[in-house]
Amino acid sequence: MYKKQLLLKLLFYPLLLLISLSSFAQVSITGRVSDEKGNPFPGVTISVKGTTRGTNSDVNGHYLITAKSTDVLVFSAVGYTKQEITVGDKGVINIALSPDLQQLNEVVVVGYGTQKRKDVTGSIASVKGDVFKDQPISDPISALQGRIAGVNVIESSGQPGTTASIVIRGLESLNQPAPLYIVDGVRVNDISNINVQDIGTIDVLKDAAAASIYGSAAAGGVLLITTKKGTLGAPPLINFSARYGVTKPKLVDDLLDRDQFVQLQNLVNPTFFSGKTETDTLPDVNWEKVLYRNAIEENINLSVTGATPTANYLFSVYDNNQKGSFIKNTSDIAGIRANTDYKLGKFITVGEEIALSQRKTDPILVDLHNAPFRTQPIIPIYNPDGSYGSDPKGYSITFQGPNPYGAVNTATAQDYTNNVQANVYADIKLPFHLDFRTTYGYTYNVYTRDYFQDSYSFGAVALANNTLYKNYVEYNQLLSNYVLSYNQSFGKHNISAIAGFEQINGSSDNIFSSMGSVALDGYTYVPSSASSGQLGLTGTYDPNNLIKSQFARVNYNFDERFFLSGSIRQDANFTEFGPDKVRGVFPGGSAGWLISDEDFFKPVKNIFNTLKLRGSYGSLGNSNILPYTYAANYSQNQLSSGVSGGTQGFAPNQPFQVANTLTKLANPNVHWETVDETNIGIDGQTLNGHLDFTIEWYNKNTKDMLYPLPLPTSSGFTQPYIANVGTVNNKGFDFSASYHNKAGKFGYDVSVNAGFNQNKVTNLSGTATGVFYDGYNYYNNGDQAYNITSNQTITETKSGLPFGSFYGYKVIGIFKTDAQAAGQKVNGNVAQAGDLEFADLNHDGVIDQDDKEVIGNPNPKLVYGINVHLNYEGFDLAMLFTGVQGVQLYNGVKAYEQSLFQDGNTTTQVFGDSFLGTNGLTSQPRLLGATPNGSQALDPNTNYSSVNSYFVENGSYFKLKNIQLGYTFSSDLLRKINVKSLRVFVMANNVFTITKYTGLDPELGSAYTTTGYGAATTQGIDLVTDYPQVRIYTAGLDVTFQ
C-alpha cells in the first residue's frame, strides 16, 4: 500500500511539479466553450489566473484543465470579452464567449510593432478583414470605402483590375502621394495583387505623429495590412468561399439612331444629306451595343489555417476573374500565400509570409470616346465587301475616325504581371527586456506585354503594316530592417522603446521591342522580308534605387492613464534628390490622458465608460517625383511626337545619324516636401459599452510641394521643371461612432463615420506666375486640341483657393430675347436669344479671358459612410452607404450630349436645345447661331465650347454601395459532415445613388493630367474617356470545414 502510494508519488510528483510547484488538491475540470452563436469555439485560451498554467480548447470547443477549487479560470480569445470563473466545486464548466465591445483592448498595429488601442495617442483607425471579406472587391483600398472617417475612397471606374483611389484627410499636395503600404511589416509598392480574403486587419495611420515613424514615405498616410495566420492551438480549418456576380455598365443610353442622326445633320450640316431621299436605307448601328456588354465578376478562395504548439500557419489560394463591360477586356488574378510562425525555442521565433500571384489582363487598346461618341450610326459594322465599315459612299459626310469595332478587333494583347512578395523574419528575445527583430523582404515583379496590332483600313484611317510589340519590365527590391525594442515597467511607469535601421534597394530592368510586318499573326517574332527595316528595341537598367533610414520611438505611460510618445526618423534617398539634399528628418510626438480612469471621473463613469483625450504633432515627408530630376543629362532626341526625331538623315542612302540633346532643366536644389500635422482627439465609450465614438480635429500644412512646373515653351525645355513650391492647408474634423446591441435574438451594429475637410492653397511661392491651369474636357486623353473646349483649361490653382478650382465664365441665365442678348459679344459674335448670359466682369460688353472666375470647388467638404449590420438567428444583413456633400463637379460629358462634336454622334438631349429646328426657347442653350456675316455657325456664343458654369453641377450624393444578405445554416446537421459553418449570401453593389448630378455617376476621382503628377488639379471632371462604372449582382457561399 505504502509502496503503491510511493510509486504513485514518484510517478506523479514530477508531473505535478511541472504543472504547479506550489499547489495540491487539484481537480480536473472539463467543459465546452462556444461562441456567441453557440458554435464550438476552438483555440480559446483557458488559464489559471495568477499562474502560467493553461490550455486551449480543441476543435469541438472542449478542454481539460486541472485547478484548485479556489482558482479562477480565465477564458480568453482575441476579439472576445475575457471571462473569469471561480472553479468552486464545479467539475464541468461550459461557457459562451461574446464578442468584445471594449475596443480599447484590441491590438492595433503601429509602425514596427503593436500597441493596445488604449495606449494609442495618434490617429489610427482599423478595419477588420471579416467586414469586407465577401464584398465584390479585389483590392484592399476598395475595402476601406465608407469605413473610416476622413478616408475618402473613390471607385470611379468599372475597369477590371483597376484599384480605387484613396485620399486621407484631403488632398495635401500638388503631387498627392499614394499611401505607404506596409504588408506584414514590409513596405510594398503595389497592393493590388493582395488577396483581400487573406487580410486580417487594415490599420490606417491618419495623422503625422502616428505615421512619422515611416518618415519620408508616409505623407499620403500609411496602410498597415496584416494578413491572417492560424490561431495558436487551434485545429486546422479549411475555408472555401466562392461568389459569382453579373456586372452591368452604366452607359449614356440615348445616342442618336440613324434617323435622328440624319435629322440633326440636316439642321447642322445641311449639305451632308441634301437632296438625298433614300437615307432610310442607310445602316442603323447602335455602337454602344456593339462595344459594351454585361459582364461578370467571380472569385474563389480556399484557405487552410491552424496551429501546433510550436507553429501556426495559413495557406491560401485564390482566383479573381473580372470581365470588363467593354468588349475584349478582362483581368484575372490568381495567387497563393503561405504564412507561418515557428517557435524555435523559448527565445526565438522565426516566420515567413510568401505570396505569389499572376494577373493576366486583356487590356483596352483603343480610345474610349470611340464609344459612344466617336461613332456614326450610319456606318455599318462591316461593308458589303467584308471590310470593316466606313462612311456610306455618295454622301459628303466624312468620318475621320477608325471603325471602333475594327479598331478593337485588329489589335490583341495580353499583359501578365507576376508578383513575388516574400518576407522572413526572426525575433529574438534578449536579456535586459530587449527584443531584436529583423525582417527581410523581397519584392519581385515582372510585367510583360504581347501586343499584336494588325494592319487595317477603315476608310480614312489605315495602317499598312502589322506590328508585334513585346515588352518586358522587371523590378526587384530588397528590404531589410533591424529593430531593437525594449519593454519594461517600473512600478506605474511603463516604457517601451524601439530603435532601428532600414534599407531598401531596388533595381529595374526593362526591354521594349517591336517588329513590323511579321509573317505570322500572333505573339511570336516571325520575320518577313520587310521586317528587317522595322525593328524597334529600347531598354534600360537601373540598379541605383536606394533608401536608407534610421528611426526610433519611445512610448511612456504612467499608470496607464498618462501617455507620451515621441518618434523620429531620418531618411536618405539617393535617387530622388541631389547630393546635398539626400537626407530628411521627420519627428513626431503625441500625448494622451485616459481621463475616465481618474478618481474624479468616477461620478460620471456610468455615463462615459471610457474617455480619452489625446493630441499629437508630427512631420512627414514626400518624395513622390521621378528620380534624377536634380540632374540634366543627354539622351536621345525626341520630337513632340516621339522618338522619330532620334535620328536625322543627311543624304539619300546614308545611315541616319543619331541625335542627342538635353531635354530638361535640372534642379539641384530640389528637396523633401514636408507635411506638418496637428491632431487633437477624443475617444470614448458610453451607453454601457454599446456606443463607441471618436472625434478628431486636425490641421495639416504642406510646404515645399514637389511639382512639375511647366516651363515657358520658349525655354525649349518641354519637360517640366521639378521644384518645391508653395504651401497648402487642410483642416477638418473626423467623426465616427458605432452602436452595437442585441434585442433578444436580434443583433444590430450601426456605425457612422464622417470626415469634414477644408482645402486651401496658402501660397504658390517658387512658381513663375503664381497660378497653375489644368484639366481639359478630353475627347481623347492627352489631346488638348481635339475636344469641344479646345485648348481651354478647366481648373485654376492659386493662393487662397482650393486645389483645382473650376475656372471659367459664370452663367447668369439664358437670354430670352435677341434684344436682351445684344449687349454680349463672344469672339466677335453678338449673342442671341437662347444663348447663355455670361457674367461680364469688366463690363466691356465682350466676354473673354478677363471674364473668367472661379465657378466651383471639386474638393468635397464632407465624406461619410454608414455601415449597418443586422443579424437574427441565421440571417445577417449588411449595408454600406457612402456619401459626399459640398462638392461641385464639372460635367464635361454634358457638352457632348447636348451638342454635336465634329464627326461623331451625340444624344437625343440635343433636340432639347433652344431654337434647334422648330424649338423655341428651352432650358438648354442654343447650338446654332448667326455670325456677323450672316452665316449659320455651330455655337458662336460658345455655350457648349467654352468652360462655363452651365457644366458645373452639385456633386453631392448618397449611395447604397453594397447590400448583402446572408444565411448561416445551423451547425448540428452540418457538423456531422465536418462542416463547421456554411453561409450563403446574395448582394448587390452600387445599388442606388441619390444625387442631383445629371451625369452617369457623381463618384469621380481625378481626371487625366498631362503633368503626370498627382492630379490634385484635375479632380471632379467627368469625361467621355472614362471607363463606365458598373452595378454588380452577386451570389456566393462561404463554408468552413474542420
Added chain:
Amino acid sequence: MLKKIYITVLAVVLITGCKKDPVNVGPTNSFSTSTYPQTISQLQTVLVSAYANLRDPGLFGFWFLPKALSNSMHTVNSLYNGDPAWNEMANTNLSVGNSYVGAAWSALYVGVKDCNVTLYAAKQFLALNPNASAADKQTLNLITGQAYCLRGWYYMELECLFGEKYMGAGGTNGTAQGIPIYDGLPTDLASTQVARSSVKDTWAFIINDFKQAQTLLHGQVWDAADEARVTEWSAEGLLGKAYVYTQDWADAKTATLDVITKSGKSLMPYATYHNAFNGQNKFNSESLFELYIDLNTNGGYGVYSGAANSAAINGLIWSPFTFGGYNANGTPFDGTENEIQPLGYGNEFFHDKNVLRFGFALGSAFNLVSNPKYNASVGPAFYNPQMIMDPVYMQNSLTVRTNNTTDPRLYVNALQPYVDSVQFDGKTWGKVAIPGQFAGNPNVYGWAVRKYAPITYNEGNGDGNPFGDVADACDYYMLRLADVYLLYAEACLNSGDNTDGIEYLNKVHRRAYGYDINTPVPAIDYTSPTSKTVAINDPVLGNNPLYYERWAELFNEGSWWFDVCRWGIGQSEATYFGTAVNLNGPIQWDNTKSYVWPIPQSEINSNAKIVQSAGYK
C-alpha cells in the same frame, strides 16, 4: 540555443548587407553633362537634334505647312472641317488656343534650345579636351557654325510669325514687340522668364547669328554623305532674306548677290524643276538649304514612328484623289466618283482661285460623255470607265499646257482631274479625280495639290512606298536659289535699280517657261514693276510681277505667308480667295490681328514676363 540565434542573425545580416552611401548617382540611360561630349563625334550627335527637330509635327514633320500655312495662304482648300484650329487658319482669324500656333511656337523654340545645347556642348567639349587637335577644333567651328545658322532660321521663323510688326526701312516699327530671345541655356526658373525683345533687337540677333554662321562655315564644302548640312551660302542667303524682310535694301543686295555669284549654285532647268518637289532631284543645283526626308520610317507611322528615322507626313493631308484602286474583294474601282481613293487622308485640294491666278483661262465646267473605247466585256473599271471627260475640254486643257498659255508652274503645283494621272500603288496609273462631293459640280475645278504631295504611291497606307511605310517622299526646301534671285530683285526694285530688279524677276520667270534664264524672251518678259502678269481677275498680283513671281515660284513652300504679312496685302488676299470649304461665309481677315500669330496661352500661363500681342489682348 545561443548557436541558433547567432546563425539566424548572422545569416540575415549577411544576406541583406548594408550598402555604402553612393556618390554621384545618376540615370543609367543617359550621358552626364559633366562628362559628355568627350569626342567630336559625340558633339556631332548633339547638333543632329537641331536638324531633326525641323521634322517636329508642329513644323515640317506634319502640321506647319498643310494644316497651318497652306490654309492661311489659301494654296489649298480644306474638305475637312473637323478641326477648329485648322478652320481658324483658313479663316486667318486665330484664337489664342490655336493648337497649330502652339505647336509651331513650341517646336521652333525647341529648335532654338537644340542649337543652344550644341553651343553649350561645344564649350564643354573644349573644357574636357583642353588639348583638342586642330582638326577637331575646325570641326567644332563647323558644328557651331551650323548651330548659329539653324538658330537664326528658327528665330527668323518665330519673328516672322509672332513679332508684332515687320520692321521697315530705317528701323521703323523697331520698338514693337518681337520675341523672347535666349542667347544660351537657361540655368534656373528665373532665367526662363524672358520678356519679348523689341523687333529691332530680335532682327539684330538673327542677323548676327547668320553672320557668325557665315564666318564659321566659310569655305566648307560638304561631301555627298552630308549634303543636307547648311553652308556659308545657306547662312548668307538667309541673311539676305533677313535684310529684305527688314527693308535694309543695300545690305540685302550685297548678301543676295554674293550668294548668286559665288555660291556656285544655279537655277535648275525646267525639266528638273518640274520634278523637284515629289521626291526626285534632291539636292539639285538650286538647293541652298534642304531638309532631308526619307521614305523609310523603320516600320512606324511617319513622325509618330516608334523608331528613329528621318520621315515626315505632310503629304497625307494634301494627297490627291484618284479613280484608280481596288475594293477589298479585288474588284477594280468602277471609274466613277463613287469609287475613288485619296493617296492619304484626302483632306485638301488645290484652291480653285489658284487655277485662275496661274492664268488657266478655261472655265471649270465640262461634261462627262460616254467613253467610245468602253469595253463592255471587261465591265466598268477605272482603266475602262464608262464615262470620260468631254474630249473638247480635254483637248483645250492639253493645248493650254503645250502652248504655255498658262503659267507652266500650275502643273508643278497642281494636277488636273480627268487629265493627269497618279500611281496609287507605286506602279499602276489612275486618273486624278475631283473630290467626291464636287463630282459633276460645274462651278468647281477641284484640282489636286501636286507640290510636295504623294503622286506615285499611297501615303495613307504605304502601298507603293518601297518600305511600305506612311511617309513623305520629298525633301523640303528651306532656301533655294530662285528665292534668293527674287529677294535680290526685290532689293533692287526698292532701291531704284529697276533694271536689275526686273531682270532677276525675268530670270526666274523664263526658267518656268523653259527658256534660257539669261536671254530675254520678249513674249513673256516683264518690262516694268507694274507689268501685267497672267493672274486672272487679280487686281493686286495681276499688276505686280514681284508679288506674282514670289507667289507662283514659291507656291505652297511656306514663305508666301511672310510676303503677305510684310507687304500688308492680307485684306486683298482674303477678298481674292473669298472663302474656303471649311468656313461658313467669307474669310474673316482682321487687319488688327490677322498679320500676327498670337502668343500661345501655354506661354502666357508659364512666363510672367510675356505680354500678348496687340489684337489678342
